[in-house]
Amino acid sequence: MNVLKLDDFTVEEINQILDLAEEFKNGKQVDYQGKKVIANLFFEPSTRTHYSFDMAALKLGCKTQNFDAGNSSLKKGESLYDTVKTFEMFGVDALVIRHVENEYYKQLEGIHIPILNAGDGTGNHPSQSLLDLLTIRQEFGKFEGLKAVIVGDIRHSRVAHTNFKIMQRLGMEVYTSGPLAYKEEGYNYVELDDVIDKVDVVMLLRVQHERHAEEMKETIQEYHEAFGLNQKRVEQMKENAIIMHPAPFNRNVEIADDVVECKKSRIFKQVQNGVFVRMALIHMALSENG
Numbered sequence: 001m002n003v004l005k006l007d008d009f010t011v012e013e014i015n016q017i018l019d020l021a022e023e024f025k026n027g028k029q030v031d032y033q034g035k036k037v038i039a040n041l042f043f044e045p046s047t048r049t050h051y052s053f054d055m056a057a058l059k060l061g062c063k064t065q066n067f068d069a070g071n072s073s074l075k076k077g078e079s080l081y082d083t084v085k086t087f088e089m090f091g092v093d094a095l096v097i098r099h100v101e102n103e104y105y106k107q108l109e110g111i112h113i114p115i116l117n118a119g120d121g122t123g124n125h126p127s128q129s130l131l132d133l134l135t136i137r138q139e140f141g142k143f144e145g146l147k148a149v150i151v152g153d154i155r156h157s158r159v160a161h162t163n164f165k166i167m168q169r170l171g172m173e174v175y176t177s178g179p180l181a182y183k184e185e186g187y188n189y190v191e192l193d194d195v196i197d198k199v200d201v202v203m204l205l206r207v208q209h210e211r212h213a214e215e216m217k218e219t220i221q222e223y224h225e226a227f228g229l230n231q232k233r234v235e236q237m238k239e240n241a242i243i244m245h246p247a248p249f250n251r252n253v254e255i256a257d258d259v260v261e262c263k264k265s266r267i268f269k270q271v272q273n274g275v276f277v278r279m280a281l282i283h284m285a286l287s288e289n290g
C-alpha cells in the first residue's frame with residue numbers, strides 16, 4: 001500500500017485509518033520484533049514528520065534508516081529514482097519520502113515497496129492531514145457540518161491544499177484567508193475577521209518563504225496585525241472552537257506567543273497525534289505487503 005495523496009482513499013478508508021490511529025493512542029500493541037526496516041528519506045528539512053515517522057516505526061518494533069541528504073551521493077549528481085532504488089535493494093520494507101518536487105512519486109514507478117509520502121512540494125501532505133483530522137474528530141466527534149478557516153500562505157502550502165479538499169469531502173465547510181498575494185483561486189477566500197466568530201477550527205499556516213520567488217510585501221508586524229491570531233481574535237472565537245497549526249510556527253508572526261499554548265490551542269496535541277497516525281500508516285503498509 002502506498003500513501004501518496006488522500007484523493008486515492010475513500011472517506012470510509014480515511015475513517016478506518018483514523019480508527020486504527022485511535023487504537024494505537026489507546027494502547028494497541030504491535031511488535032515487528034526488529035524484522036522490518038523503515039527508511040526515512042527526507043530530501044527537504046523536517047522535524048515533526050521525519051522524527052514522528054521514526055518514533056512511530058520504533059514503537060512498532062521496526063528498525064529505521066535515516067537518510068542524510070546533505071552527505072549523500074545526491075551531491076555527486078545521483079537522481080531521486082536511483083537513490084530510492086538503492087534503498088529498495090538494501091532490503092528495506094517501506095520508504096517514507098519528502099521531496100521538494102510536486103508529485104515526485106511519479107518518478108518512482110519502478111519501486112516495488114510501499115512509499116509513504118511525507119510531503120511533496122506544494123502538493124500533498126497526507127500524514128499531516130490525517131493527524132489534523134484525528135485531532136478534529138477527537139474534539140468534535142464528527143466532521144459533517146463543522147466550519148474551518150485555514151489562514152496564511154495558502155498558495156504555497158501542501159497542508160492547505162490537502163486539508164481543503166479532504167475537509168470538504170468529509171462534509172466540512174472550509175474557508176481560506178490571508179494575504180491576497182498568497183490567495184488560491186477556488187479556495188473559498190474570506191476576510192479572517194468576517195468568520196473568526198463563526199468557525200469551529202482556526203488553522204494557521206507559516207509563510208513558506210523558502211517557496212517564494214519574491215520577498216513578502218508586509219513587515220512582520222503588519223502581517224501579525226492583519227492576519228495573525230492574537231488574544232483579541234481568540235476572544236472572538238466560539239466557546240468550543242479550537243486553534244490548529246501544522247508547525248513549525250513563527251511566534252508573533254502568524255500566531256502570538258501567548259496563543260501558542262492557550263486553552264483553545266491543540267497545536268502540541270497535533271504533534272502527539274502524528275505518532276499514532278504514522279503508526280497506523282506504517283502498520284497498514286507493512287501488513288498489506290506481508
Ligand code: CP
Nearest residue numbers: 046047048049246247
Ligand atoms: N508539519 C510539518 O510537516 O512539520 P515538519 O516540516 O517539521 O515535518
